[in-house]
Amino acid sequence: MVRETIRHPLGPVFDSRSRVLILGTMPSPASRAGAFYYLHPQNRFWPVLAALFGEEPPADNGARRAFALRHRIALWDVLARCSIEGAGDASIREPEGNDIAGLLKKAPIRAVFATGQTAGRLYHRLCEPAAGIPAIVLPSPSAANCAMRPETLVERYRVILPYLTGP
Structure with missing residues (x-):
């Protein structure tokens, strides 16, 4: 596989009602x-x-955006830029963090979740010091984590629910 340097091409998905931020590593x-x-x-x-x-x-993307916002979920990724081979988190080199702290000033986020161990480690190292909120690491939903059954993933993701309710 070819290693390439990727600059994150997607903006964060959030609004004034977002309570939970879910972070991957890089699209x-x-x-x-x-x-x-x-x-x-x-x-x-x-x-x-x-x-x-x-x-x-x-x-579709419009329905995905609406779904996330309706459920008070913000989406983004830990990295603004990195060198990577394909989609393999293990191949990430030269990571640069996104401005998660800046996003947290724009939305009333109560909890940050990382989808996978690598996203959690990179967030902890690159973003958490400025953001001030530790990330709760969820299992990766990636096909690379195929050993985890879908029902188990759903159960593990239930941890986000208490953060979504209330004003």
Whole structure:
């Protein structure tokens, strides 16, 4: 696979009602091509969230954005730039963090979640000192984490629910 330097092409998804920020590492080639988060066909992020709320997975980017915002979920990634091979988190080199602290000044985020160990480690090192909120690490919804059953992923993602309620 070819190593390339990627500058994050997607802006954060959030609004004044967002309570939870879910962070990946960097958009996959499929997500970059489709211009939205978690678009690799085998990624289970959208089916897991849909199951969590008893809904059908959103079918297009507009529906995905509306779904996230309706449920008070903000989306972004830890990295603003990195060198990477394909979508493999293990291949990330020269990481530069996104301005998570700046986003937290614009939205009433109560909790930050990272989708996978690498996103959690990079957030802790690059973003948490300025953001001031530790990330809770969720299992990766990636197909690379296929050993975890979908039902188990849904159960593990339930930890976000208490942060979504209230004013």
